[in-house]
Amino acid sequence: MYDDALHMPRARQGQAPDVFRPGGWVPMREYRNDEPVDFVIVGTGAGGGTLACKLAEYGFSVVAFDAGPYFRPLEDFASDEAEQTKLYWTDDRIVDGANPLQLGSNNSGKAVGGSTVHFAMVSLRFRPEWFKSRTVLGYGADWPLDWREMWDYYTEVEQALKISGPVTYPWGPPRPRYPYRAHPLNAAARALAKGCEALGIDWTETPLATISAPRGLAHPCVYRGFCVTGCSTNAKQSALVTWIPRALAAGAEIRDLAMVGRIEVDDNGLVSGVHYHRDDGWHFQRARNVVVAGYAIETPRLLLNSATDRYRDGLANSSGLVGKNLMTQSNQAVWGVMDDEVRSYKGPPSLAITEHWNYADKGKDFFGGYAYMSQGPLPQLWANTQASAHGLWGGPLVEEMKNYNHVVGLKIVGEMLPQETSRVTLADEVDQYGLRIPRVTYSWCDNDKRLIDHSLKFMSRALQAAGAKDLWIQEDDTCHLNGTARMGDDAGTSVVNADCRSWDIPNLWICDGSVFPTVGGVNPSLTIQAIACRTADRIRAMARRGELNRSARRSSAPISATTDATASTA
Amino acid sequence: MSRAVERDVLAGAGLALSVLAAAAVLAPKAGSSRIRSQRIAALPRSGPQPRTAVRAARRLNGAAGMLAASVLADSSVEHYRGSFKNRAMYTPLVVSALTLATSLHGTSDMRPLAHRLRDGCYLLAAATGLLGTGFHFYNVTKKVGGFSWQNLFYGAPLGAPMAILLSGLLGFCSERVRETARSPRPEMFGLPAARTIAAVTGAGLLGTSGEAGLLHFRGAFHNPFMAVPVTLPPIGAALLFNAAARGQGRAHPFTRAWMWLLTAMGLAGVGFHAYGVSRNMGGWRNWSQNVLNGPPLPAPPSFTGLALAGLAALGLMREHRDA
Numbered sequence: 001m002y003d004d005a006l007h008m009p010r011a012r013q014g015q016a017p018d019v020f021r022p023g024g025w026v027p028m029r030e031y032r033n034d035e036p037v038d039f040v041i042v043g044t045g046a047g048g049g050t051l052a053c054k055l056a057e058y059g060f061s062v063v064a065f066d067a068g069p070y071f072r073p074l075e076d077f078a079s080d081e082a083e084q085t086k087l088y089w090t091d092d093r094i095v096d097g098a099n100p101l102q103l104g105s106n107n108s109g110k111a112v113g114g115s116t117v118h119f120a121m122v123s124l125r126f127r128p129e130w131f132k133s134r135t136v137l138g139y140g141a142d143w144p145l146d147w148r149e150m151w152d153y154y155t156e157v158e159q160a161l162k163i164s165g166p167v168t169y170p171w172g173p174p175r176p177r178y179p180y181r182a183h184p185l186n187a188a189a190r191a192l193a194k195g196c197e198a199l200g201i202d203w204t205e206t207p208l209a210t211i212s213a214p215r216g217l218a219h220p221c222v223y224r225g226f227c228v229t230g231c232s233t234n235a236k237q238s239a240l241v242t243w244i245p246r247a248l249a250a251g252a253e254i255r256d257l258a259m260v261g262r263i264e265v266d267d268n269g270l271v272s273g274v275h276y277h278r279d280d281g282w283h284f285q286r287a288r289n290v291v292v293a294g295y296a297i298e299t300p301r302l303l304l305n306s307a308t309d310r311y312r313d314g315l316a317n318s319s320g321l322v323g324k325n326l327m328t329q330s331n332q333a334v335w336g337v338m339d340d341e342v343r344s345y346k347g348p349p350s351l352a353i354t355e356h357w358n359y360a361d362k363g364k365d366f367f368g369g370y371a372y373m374s375q376g377p378l379p380q381l382w383a384n385t386q387a388s389a390h391g392l393w394g395g396p397l398v399e400e401m402k403n404y405n406h407v408v409g410l411k412i413v414g415e416m417l418p419q420e421t422s423r424v425t426l427a428d429e430v431d432q433y434g435l436r437i438p439r440v441t442y443s444w445c446d447n448d449k450r451l452i453d454h455s456l457k458f459m460s461r462a463l464q465a466a467g468a469k470d471l472w473i474q475e476d477d478t479c480h481l482n483g484t485a486r487m488g489d490d491a492g493t494s495v496v497n498a499d500c501r502s503w504d505i506p507n508l509w510i511c512d513g514s515v516f517p518t519v520g521g522v523n524p525s526l527t528i529q530a531i532a533c534r535t536a537d538r539i540r541a542m543a544r545r546g547e548l549n550r551s552a553r554r555s556s557a558p559i560s561a562t563t564d565a566t567a568s569t570a
Numbered sequence: 571m572s573r574a575v576e577r578d579v580l581a582g583a584g585l586a587l588s589v590l591a592a593a594a595v596l597a598p599k600a601g602s603s604r605i606r607s608q609r610i611a612a613l614p615r616s617g618p619q620p621r622t623a624v625r626a627a628r629r630l631n632g633a634a635g636m637l638a639a640s641v642l643a644d645s646s647v648e649h650y651r652g653s654f655k656n657r658a659m660y661t662p663l664v665v666s667a668l669t670l671a672t673s674l675h676g677t678s679d680m681r682p683l684a685h686r687l688r689d690g691c692y693l694l695a696a697a698t699g700l701l702g703t704g705f706h707f708y709n710v711t712k713k714v715g716g717f718s719w720q721n722l723f724y725g726a727p728l729g730a731p732m733a734i735l736l737s738g739l740l741g742f743c744s745e746r747v748r749e750t751a752r753s754p755r756p757e758m759f760g761l762p763a764a765r766t767i768a769a770v771t772g773a774g775l776l777g778t779s780g781e782a783g784l785l786h787f788r789g790a791f792h793n794p795f796m797a798v799p800v801t802l803p804p805i806g807a808a809l810l811f812n813a814a815a816r817g818q819g820r821a822h823p824f825t826r827a828w829m830w831l832l833t834a835m836g837l838a839g840v841g842f843h844a845y846g847v848s849r850n851m852g853g854w855r856n857w858s859q860n861v862l863n864g865p866p867l868p869a870p871p872s873f874t875g876l877a878l879a880g881l882a883a884l885g886l887m888r889e890h891r892d893a
Binding site for chain 2: 161166167179180181182184185190193194197205211213214215219220222233235
């Protein structure tokens with residue numbers, strides 16, 4: 001039978017795709033819908049995938065749902081930007097506000113593994129002060145987490161993903177050596193380095209979740225350059241090829257093409273399971289705990305869509321903060337052309353980075369920080385950028401595209417402040433599942449604009465110093481989304497506590513980028529995974545103390561981790 | 571012939587030649603011993619044991635040849651990978667091929683006399699090694715970031731040209747040993763030959779081990795066997811230094827055994843590197859990319875070359891009380 005990941009679930013009948021072997025399968029434990037599992041996890045990305053793995057390894061019964069397909073990277077991923085849009089979440093959404101977001105590529109993912117399947121692999125730690133940015137730096141909100149504890153969880157994730165990073169990291173407190181060495185720099189990265197050296201600031205090789213040496217069945221990076229459209233060699237250490245295989249081996253079930261539409265609440269006000277759509281029908285999976293890990297739009301959407309008579313404003317929303325404080329990271333760029341060929345699309349797109357303006361507090365007229373990285377836009381994206389952001393069309397666009405091999409650019413990941421006015425709410429329209437679609441409202445505040453302005457001026461100087469000509473500025477771009485279910489110390493001002501447990505419903509958890517009180521100036525994936533690892537440890541500790549239902553622990557041993565490459569699709 | 575084809579042919583020829591030569595160096599040379607001994611017998615016998623000196627010299631020729639073969643194959647592959655961007659990148663191919671030929675000639679030469687052409691060639695090899703190190707050093711430091719891990723990992727390998735320098739030095743030593751075959755003791759520049767060679771070889775082992783250490787660190791020692799070439803050779807170097815310091819007239823069975831171990835390690839390294847190549851995308855089916863991209867197949871036999879030199883020195887030491 002034709003095996004179409006987009007339309008037919010692959011993880012079923014006791015097996016799931018073996019992402020490392022073409023056509024291969026690994027055994028998968030399955031749970032009946034009427035069998036209450038310890039944890040249902042909604043989403044299998046950086047938050048959900050990580051948590052599914054850790055909880056399963058701790059002996060809990062886990063079913064992790066994903067609305068997206070279960071891809072086989074070695075077979076399903078083409079070197080074709082248009083084809084690979086299948087990795088994005090492109091369901092209907094409404095965007096508005098003063099700076100409406102462009103959704104659907106670098107801020108979403110619809111696949112087992114979530115957006116880590118196509119993320120740029122940039123794996124950075126928060127600056128320690130950001131965990132107390134209100135108290136220490138005077139803006140945003142404090143996290144209920146201690147940076148020293150997070151430092152250990154960062155280490156755990158860096159080891160789990162075999163991050164390839166520099167031998168010594170120039171900023172922040174000491175960190176253990178990255179498990180793998182940094183990749184060779186491409187010409188675009190060397191341009192960033194040149195600019196930094198000319199302006200007298202530090203730079204380094206970007207710590208990346210793509211391996212520079214073999215790891216098990218994963219091959220080292222071949223510098224193909226299609227990282228952000230899905231790695232077809234498994235060098236990228238996405239959740240799909242790291243946490244998920246571990247989760248399966250530990251006895252978790254993954255349900256692909258399964259859209260969770262509503263969380264059920266019982267008469268006691270506790271959640272009792274999830275309604276999900278799979279195979280053209282709605283089903284109900286019973287659960288003792290539900291973890292929502294759908295990222296900053298789908299998480300609040302699911303909580304709001306699950307409103308009941310008891311919880312009229314949606315689940316976990318007594319603070320009224322579900323959906324609020326949506327933050328992006330700004331993603332503005334300065335572009336230019338070099339006399340020499342750059343071929344910036346060779347290798348991972350962001351091989352060099354400076355976090356100077358994350359750690360320097362002097363010389364700023366804004367709160368927060370930003371990192372900037374070298375860039376490697378793929379041709380279609382580049383043509384789009386030239387057409388939309390640069391306003392070129394026809395002859396001038398064709399002329400400009402001839403410079404493609406000489407293009408060099410610097411792009412920020414900038415910290416945007418939390419504002420309650422930037423938020424996710426429900427629109428009246430419904431999607432293909434009959435669920436109300438999210439309305440995403442977003443506006444920059446003055447501080448955001450000052451930060452962006454500062455970065456563009458600085459990057460222009462840096463790019464000029466590196467020898468680039470014909471500079472132009474891409475003023476409107478954003479990347480990662482965070483906030484919308486922030487964690488905190490106080491039930492009145494946050495949605496979940498430090499353990500990602502909702503204040504209102506003790507067996508409802510949220511574990512993804514939604515819980516960020518502030519975003520910082522670094523890509524969030526490493527922090528999301530670190531929080532998931534911490535949450536798993538906390539859940540285990542609470543279970544041991546009897547604060548979760550003790551009988552929830554699964555008694556049977558996990559199934560074998562051996563793989564079966566000979567089994568075929570039925 | 572286009573430049574690209576020219577490159578392919580050259581690199582291919584370099585590889586083929588080095589494989590053949592390595593085989594020749596390692597092959598037992600029993601066939602023509604009768605003729606050789608006749609030639610030896612015809613020579614005037616004035617030194618105490620000219621035969622042992624010549625044997626040691628020939629062994630050193632063999633060691634130098636093994637190193638040259640490794641350099642020829644390695645620089646063929648790596649400089650091909652670098653598209654011979656700089657014309658000077660052809661130099662190690664030419665010089666190591668020449669050194670290889672010279673060494674083969676030396677291994678079959680039974681005369682207790684230095685050969686002017688061989689001497690010249692070995693000096694040329696040594697000079698190439700020094701110059702190459704300079705070139706590689708320049709390549710590393712001119713890149714942005716200068717003398718950094720990034721450039722040490724991915725720039726021209728600083729230690730690589732040392733192999734041809736060592737080949738030249740060992741060859742040069744060989745000629746000196748040969749030259750003094752008829753004097754009371756084999757010596758070089760007034761120093762006892764065997765002990766000097768042992769010391770030079772020990773230093774070579776340390777340097778080569780350092781190079782392996784740097785590149786295996788780049789590979790994050792992801793396979794535990796990657797620790798072998800950074801642990802066994804330094805011990806071998808220490809044993810050789812010990813032999814050099816106070817080893818006259820002793821057999822050094824443990825050091826000899828260790829040298830044989832390193833000889834085997836160098837050869838086994840090719841197998842490990844072949845496995846490393848297979849772990850890249852496409853494995854050996856994609857050999858044309860992965861041989862360039864994966865761990866260098868010809869690099870580990872450098873250890874074999876050095877260990878053979880160590881054995882030659884130890885042999886000479888055993889047979890010459892004051893060598």
